[in-house]
Amino acid sequence: xxxxxxxxxxxxxxxxxxxxxxxxxxxxxxxxxxxxxxxxxxxxxxxxxxxxxxxxxxxxxxxxxxxxxxxxxxxxxxxxxxxxxxxxxxxxxxxxxxxxxxxxxxxxxxxxxxxxxxxxxxxxxxxxxxxxxxxxxxxxxxxxxxxxxxxxxxxxxxxxxxxxxxxxxxxxxxxxxxxxxxxxxxxxxxxxxxxxxxxxxxxxxxxxxxxxxxxxxxxxxxxxxxxxxxxxxxxxxxxxxx
Numbered sequence: 001x002x003x004x005x006x007x008x009x010x011x012x013x014x015x016x017x018x019x020x021x022x023x024x025x026x027x028x029x030x031x032x033x034x035x036x037x038x039x040x041x042x043x044x045x046x047x048x049x050x051x052x053x054x055x056x057x058x059x060x061x062x063x064x065x066x067x068x069x070x071x072x073x074x075x076x077x078x079x080x081x082x083x084x085x086x087x088x089x090x091x092x093x094x095x096x097x098x099x100x101x102x103x104x105x106x107x108x109x110x111x112x113x114x115x116x117x118x119x120x121x122x123x124x125x126x127x128x129x130x131x132x133x134x135x136x137x138x139x140x141x142x143x144x145x146x147x148x149x150x151x152x153x154x155x156x157x158x159x160x161x162x163x164x165x166x167x168x169x170x171x172x173x174x175x176x177x178x179x180x181x182x183x184x185x186x187x188x189x190x191x192x193x194x195x196x197x198x199x200x201x202x203x204x205x206x207x208x209x210x211x212x213x214x215x216x217x218x219x220x221x222x223x224x225x226x227x228x229x230x231x232x233x234x235x236x237x238x239x240x241x242x
Contacts, residue, residue, distance in 0.1 A: 106173040106180075113185045129185040133235055134178065134192050135206030136166045137221035142209035143199070158211065160193035166207040168192030190234050206232075 115129040136142050144163035149155045161169030168179035168189075179192035195203030199210055208225045210217065229235045 106171075107176045109172055109181075109184050111184070115186070127185075128182055131182055131186060132188065133190055133206070133229070134166065134182065135225050135229065136163075136209060137218055137225055138165070138209035139213050140209075140211040142166060142207065143211050144193070145211050156211070157196060158198060160197050160201075160204055160207050160209075161195040163193060163207065163209075166191075166193045166205065166209075168205070169194050191229075 144159035147159040167177040191206035197203035
């Protein structure tokens, strides 16, 4: 059982951190070095996890053995070197990945874009072209988490610029979102997200959504959204009521 845990853990982490070990383009010398590194990592694991003939019971013992295996992997100098190199390559390619062409999911547009003659005082009279500012609160859906992810390394990336509620990076012909629709009615629309970003990033706009937040977090997000709008010079913030 311990051996199975060790093998499964090793395979998963190596698959995530050491893709260069399996590339067919590697030279023979590089492959030999990788095999030596792998052997050393496995040997480190064998020393960290006690092997015996007893069956491992479920629960705390299982977790303790698994934790020992993961700790040993992190402590391995060989693995650390490979992981740092992989992270360096990933960070170098991140910007290219972020700006790469995305699938076209646009829509046609043939609607009336006339604004109201005077600012509407009731939502019943509000037209799409009257909307000047957009903002949002929410969780991972509004944050656009993993929208264009193709692997485990990008599953938590927040593609806010393509979020269906707040994404405005593209125009309507390329990507259909609420902001891209509203921009057709009002080209001066502001507040939408324009790229990969956290809630406080430069591409977030007025998208205050936080991955993992729940209903009880919405009042806090709403207050933060209001404060952000108040500080933005492009927004004529006029609170209603006392």
